[in-house]
Amino acid sequence: xxxxxxxxxxxxxxxxxxxxxxxxxxxxxxxxxxxxxxxxxxxxxxxxxxxxxxxxxxxxxxxxxxxxxxxxxxxxxxxxxxxxxxxxxxxxxxxxxxxxxxxxxxxxxxxxxxxxxxxxxxxxxxxxxxxxxxxxxxxxxxxxxxxx
Amino acid sequence: xxxxxxxxxxxxxxxxxxxxxxxxxxxxxxxxxxxxxxxxxxxxxxxxxxxxxxxxxxxxxxxxxxxxxxxxxxxxxxxxxxxxxxxxxxxxxxxxxxxxxxxxxxxxxxxxxxxxxxxxxxxxxxxxxxxxxxxxxxxxxxxxxxxx
Amino acid sequence: xxxxxxxxxxxxxxxxxxxxxxxxxxxxxxxxxxxxxxxxxxxxxxxxxxxxxxxxxxxxxxxxxxxxxxxxxxxxxxxxxxxxxxxxxxxxxxxxxxxxxxxxxxxxxxxxxxxxxxxxxxxxxxxxxxxxxxxxxxxxxxxxxxxx
Numbered sequence: 001x002x003x004x005x006x007x008x009x010x011x012x013x014x015x016x017x018x019x020x021x022x023x024x025x026x027x028x029x030x031x032x033x034x035x036x037x038x039x040x041x042x043x044x045x046x047x048x049x050x051x052x053x054x055x056x057x058x059x060x061x062x063x064x065x066x067x068x069x070x071x072x073x074x075x076x077x078x079x080x081x082x083x084x085x086x087x088x089x090x091x092x093x094x095x096x097x098x099x100x101x102x103x104x105x106x107x108x109x110x111x112x113x114x115x116x117x118x119x120x121x122x123x124x125x126x127x128x129x130x131x132x133x134x135x136x137x138x139x140x141x142x143x144x145x146x147x148x
Numbered sequence: 149x150x151x152x153x154x155x156x157x158x159x160x161x162x163x164x165x166x167x168x169x170x171x172x173x174x175x176x177x178x179x180x181x182x183x184x185x186x187x188x189x190x191x192x193x194x195x196x197x198x199x200x201x202x203x204x205x206x207x208x209x210x211x212x213x214x215x216x217x218x219x220x221x222x223x224x225x226x227x228x229x230x231x232x233x234x235x236x237x238x239x240x241x242x243x244x245x246x247x248x249x250x251x252x253x254x255x256x257x258x259x260x261x262x263x264x265x266x267x268x269x270x271x272x273x274x275x276x277x278x279x280x281x282x283x284x285x286x287x288x289x290x291x292x293x294x295x296x
Numbered sequence: 297x298x299x300x301x302x303x304x305x306x307x308x309x310x311x312x313x314x315x316x317x318x319x320x321x322x323x324x325x326x327x328x329x330x331x332x333x334x335x336x337x338x339x340x341x342x343x344x345x346x347x348x349x350x351x352x353x354x355x356x357x358x359x360x361x362x363x364x365x366x367x368x369x370x371x372x373x374x375x376x377x378x379x380x381x382x383x384x385x386x387x388x389x390x391x392x393x394x395x396x397x398x399x400x401x402x403x404x405x406x407x408x409x410x411x412x413x414x415x416x417x418x419x420x421x422x423x424x425x426x427x428x429x430x431x432x433x434x435x436x437x438x439x440x441x442x443x444x
Binding site for chain 1: 302303309312313315316319320322323326340341342343344346347367368371374375378
Binding site for chain 3: 154174199
């Protein structure tokens with residue numbers, strides 16, 4: 001049957017597992033934002049303060065803002081990756097290519113989270129570049145493969 | 149023919165309809181941001197004020213900021229959902245699972261919009277959790293299904 | 297073989313190429329944010345200033361904020377487009393429909409970047425509407441096609 005054949009393909013399987021990790025990592029970063037908010041009592045809406053029986057305030061917190069920037073960056077990097085990754089998987093790349101791209105991206109993103117939260121530069125840029133490079137490389141390779 | 153077979157599958161059909169609703173809901177939240185901006189005369193760029201023949205200002209508005217947070221949350225929650233949802237649909241889940249996930253998520257997101265705009269807590273967290281729980285559950289189920 | 301058949305389909309091919317352009321455009325907008333930050337010495341984190349041997353500051357820059365709004369809008373518009381575009385492609389639309397949607401959206405988004413960075417209104421709204429209209433039209437057409 002068609003759909004079973006789809007997910008039994010090694011490239012689609014690698015894309016699917018990698019994408020699930022990237023999706024769960026994005027959701028985990030969102031939970032990190034919430035957990036720092038609760039620990040530091042810094043919220044985005046007045047009703048959140050009221051729920052904690054606190055006076056509403058407008059101050060922001062450095063760690064909350066860092067985690068929020070990581071979360072936004074997860075979307076900025078993740079949307080192109082999962083999309084281009086699916087197209088790349090459909091071009092049936094080599095096993096080496098699959099491993100580098102679909103293991104490399106999630107690892108790069110987890111290291112990016114650690115580097116950003118700890119304020120490590122230029123390490124943050126270095127690990128961010130892993131994901132960026134992988135996505136651009138897959139995009140160019142896939143476009144060539146489709147056009148030729 | 150291949151592609152017709154693809155969209156004639158019940159699980160893919162459910163994913164596609166649910167994803168279209170989630171996409172339209174995200175676009176509608178963006179329109180809500182714009183409509184509140186126009187009604188309250190609070191814009192993001194100086195040229196927007198000039199177009200309305202108003203003096204540019206930097207003030208923000210509570211309802212605009214609320215709608216913007218909902219819009220960003222639509223992306224934070226929606227990207228993992230549509231991605232993991234496609235993989236989940238490919239694993240050919242039960243009809244009950246399809247209904248709970250693909251009807252539950254859009255309903256949860258619409259209730260989240262209402263709760264956030266009205267400033268209702270803890271209702272906002274409760275309805276947000278519906279979508280979060282569904283996505284995590286689909287991710288774990290799909291990963292197990294692919295790996296076994 | 298299944299997957300080769302998938303990418304050899306004209307509609308899927310058009311979606312894939314269009315999506316790759318949209319993904320690369322989103323990544324390029326992110327690079328634009330970074331390049332303006334470096335040129336103007338305006339960063340988001342203290343460690344970024346330290347790397348440039350500068351005193352950390354909290355000022356923002358108009359061009360940086362403009363490029364950031366374009367980048368966020370790329371996600372707000374791009375996620376619904378690539379998702380709904382895939383479903384639309386699966387419904388096997390006409391060649392004319394493919395051209396209008398899959399060439400029109402990336403062109404609209406590139407014009408939106410130019411209009412936003414130059415502060416041109418109402419041109420920005422006009423070119424933004426191209427992408428919005430295409431996505432809504434594809435969503436409605438696809439939903440009808442699936443339901444009938």
